[in-house]
Amino acid sequence: MEKKTIYALSTPLGRGGIGVIRVSGPDALDVYSQMVRVATSGSAKGKQKEVAPEPWKMRRCSIVHPESQEVLDEGMAVFFKAPHSFTAEHTVELHTHSGTALLSSVLSSLALFPNLRPAQPGEFTKRALLNGRLDLTQVEGIKDLIDAETEEQRKSAVRAVGGHVKREMDNIREDVIKCLALLEALIDFGEGEDLEEGIYDQAVEKAHGLVHTIESHLADARRGEIVRSGIKLSIFGPPNAGKSSLLNFLSQRDAAIVTPIPGTTRDILSLSLDVGGLPVIISDTAGLRQTKDMVENIGIERAHQAVHDSDVRLCVLSLPELRGTSSTIDLADLAPEYVKPLLSPEDTCILLNKSDLSQSMMPETVMLARKPLPFWVVSLTEGIGTKGFLDGLQRHLKDRYELGADSTSTPPLITRERHRTHFVEALQFLQAFLDTPREEPVPAAEELRYAAQAIAKVTGRIDVENVLDIVFSEFCIGK
Ligand SMILES: Nc1nc2c(ncn2[C@@H]2O[C@H](COP(=O)(O)OP(=O)(O)O)[C@@H](O)[C@H]2O)c(=O)[nH]1
Ligand SMILES: [Mg+2]
Incomplete structure (x- = not known):
């Protein structure tokens, strides 16, 4: 017979203040009755006994071995009665102290239960x-929340867990279904007669x-996905401009080798940093020049490749080597030849070093192609202008990626490629509906049904909708 009740340690294994062991399924209550002993006011001093748990109430208790009744630890226990638990099943949590031997004694006690x-x-x-306690977007949110390393990632994950994405997706899907309901009514009853x-x-x-x-959600410059996985920022430029010095400055340690010899950096060196709450993956790259060295x-x-794959390109140039005399630097003229092809007006910022x-x-x-680029002037070795640069870079990234910190920008709905794929699919079906001649309502309705299914895939809600219910609830058909 399949064992339906599961258990696991929900906190990290090892030494700590407390460890929480979770048991979920139909036999969770057995665990409570056999392993939880509570001191009651009527019992003799020090004597503890088995009591029926009061749901959702944490109790101070002894946790005992289910057979020998030997006390394993003094702790707490709580029973979540179905369906009001995380899993919607009966759930018991045992809170013990955390130590390897103690936790394994509790876990091996649980292994003695035949149905666990x-x-x-x-x-x-x-x-x-x-x-049905959570939808897929909330499940993804929980994972992201646990994995979140920066403030913006946390905020985005909390929104998903709280059902923000689910609600928005459900609304869109409901609108598609309303659309479908109109067509179904038309097919069943015919325009102009009963309708x-x-x-x-x-x-x-x-x-x-x-x-x-849907188009406006898709046109979000992938902000949500980028913040979830980390903004990829590449440092590039000619040899000896100070690229590796910049990486070391940003990471505040000597991660990259810095020498006066051009061509020192050869492989790509990447580091993850928290820049004002945003996760940034910074890559230092080899200086761009012509060389025979294989x-x-x-x-x-x-x-x-790294520059092409990055979300933000930070080009480091040595200020004394730019031959310009005017206060405007036009990179189309002044940037080194090997660097020019990688300067893109949309994604590039400039750091002028060695001031x-x-x-x-x-x-x-x-300037680049008549467009002004964000730029900063610093001396990395002398520490001149570095504070202004850090603030400026932070502001630049926040403007591009921050998720609705101010009330004017709405946080992006899409935080995963998976959502985007289904959204694009839904859009295509809606377009196909609009392209179908109105004399053919049956295939037109079919496109709408597919569109609704594509959106349902985001939340994992693929049950069959009773379209007629909506037809009857929304309009009055004949008599
Ligand atoms: N004078 C001066 N030298 C610098 C500055 N930044 C870096 N350097 C020096 O320039 C050389 C090349 O630096 P590095 O970071 O290896 O450049 P990369 O080839 O672009 O990675 C090293 O000798 C650094 O000490 C600066 O702001 N002023
Ligand atoms: Mg270098």
Whole structure:
């Protein structure tokens, strides 16, 4: 027989203040009755006994071995009665002190119960999903919340766990189904006889609105996905400009080798940093130049790839080596030839380094293809301008990626490629609906059904909708 009740240690294994062991399933109460002993006011001093648990109430107790009744630890226990638990099943939590031998004595006691088995990874959450307590976007949110390393990642995950994504997706899906309901009514009852005129037009209008909504969610520059996985920032430029010095400055340690010899950095060196709450993965790359050195050439090829793959390109140039005389630096003229192909006006910021060696006047604008680029002037070795640069970079990244810290920007809905794929799919079906001639309502309705299914895949809600219910609840059909 399949063992339906699962157990696992929910806190990290090892020494700590407390450890929490979770048991979920139909036999969870057995664990409570055999392993939890509570001192009651009526019992003799020091004498503890088995009591029926009061749901959702934490109790001070002894946790005992289910057979020998030997006390394993003094702790706490709580019983969550189905369906009001995380998994929607009966759940018992045993809170003990945390130590390896102690925890394994509790876990091996649980193994003695014939109907219990250890949980698989994520199985408690999987049950919560299967029992309808959470949808897929909330499950993903829980994982992201646990994995969150920066403030913005945490905020985004909390929104998903709280059902923000689910609600939004459900709304969109409901609108598609309303659209479908109009068509179904039309197919079943025929326009102009039992139904009012203009039903098809209503459906088309709704579908246009949906296309607009979905398109605006898709046009989010992948902000949500980027913050979830980390903003990829590549440092590139000619040799000896100070790229590796910059990486070391940002990471506040000597991660990269810095020497006056051009061509020192050959392979890509990446580090994860928290920049003002945003997760940033910074890569230092080999300096771009012409060389016969085979290893360096491979490094340069990798540098190109890294720059192309990055979300933000930070180009480091040596200020004294820029020959300009005016206060405007036009990179189309002045940037080194090997660097030019990697400068893209949308994604590039410029760091002008070695200001301590520069005699010329301070640049006021840095241009590329008539577009001003964000830029900063520093001396990394002398520590001049570095504070302004850090603040500026932080502001630049926040403007691009921050998730609704101020009330003007709405946080992006899409935080995963998976969501995007289904959204694009839904959009295509809606377009197909709009492209279907209105004389063919049956295939047109089919496209809408697919669109609704595509959105349902985001939340994992793929049950069959009773479209007729909506038809009857929303309009009055004949008499
Ligand atoms: N004078 C001066 N030298 C610097 C500055 N930043 C870096 N350097 C020096 O320039 C050389 C090359 O630096 P590195 O970071 O290895 O450059 P990379 O080749 O671009 O990675 C080293 O000798 C650094 O000490 C600066 O702001 N001023
Ligand atoms: Mg270097």
